[in-house]
Amino acid sequence: MSPTVNDKFTVGSKTECDGNSLKLKNEEVRLDRADLEILHALQEDSRQTYTAIGKRLKVSHSTVYDRVKKMEEEKIIKGYTVLVDFDKTRVRNVLAVVTVYTDPKETEKVAEKLAESCKVLEAYTSLSDELVIMAKVWAASQEELHEFIANWVAPLQGVLRIRTSIITKKMKETYFSIENYSKRLHL
């Protein structure tokens, strides 16, 4: 089980690292070293108790509780979820990375429409040589994947062409880690 952390962190040169705290983009929410360590602990195992986290950080469980509550209220922690390895289940599925090339005037609308579908697990816009939308799409079969793209994505206004790569083997799947980020900032 792993908490879902809001992706409002800025990385690279835009990050303001002030002593042992981290300033977040747009909103004046600061995370100090203890907050980051709590997030790191929760990302490792969000089922562990506040007491266990407190022991590790050498603070009281009520301090951990207060900070977690604050981060939940601030939507820094967006929620807690379960990571399922579907390869070990009988749930049949096809995962694909779908790149949608769009008319720049329509990209935002196409991306919003895509994001509405329960088949789209993740969706991003990117400006490379062309303005594209990348989406991770789930379907029960290759046929269902094709039907979705042909009947639902291709007809969207502004879609120029679509490239689909069906995922055959997952080599790594992870999430943005507070631990790695803290190391970079030498916190």
Place this chain on the structure above:
Amino acid sequence: MTFENSSRILRIVPREKAFYFFTSIGNYTGSNAVSLKEFMERINAVNVKSLEFHLSRGDFEKWTAEVLEDKWLANEISRILRSGLTGEALRNQLYLTVSRRFKRLTNPSSTRF
């Protein structure tokens, strides 16, 4: 074939009912057709892989029968599938069949079917 039936087959269909040309699962070429006329034109222009892909899946038959409501053309396309043609020979045969049908519907006194 009545004038009403011809008009129905030749009509422009809504964008969501258009035929979208793919070369394989999920790979959309960017070409689509909203009418029999456009369908005929696209047959000459799209990657031949797209024609092979859709013919083998029965997509052309399905679209002509269910969207254009031209059962006669759907049957003719089904015969092309059974002929086993591929590549440019397939393109030529498909174009010939669809263009003859288009000509017949737009000019009933031309080639008889």
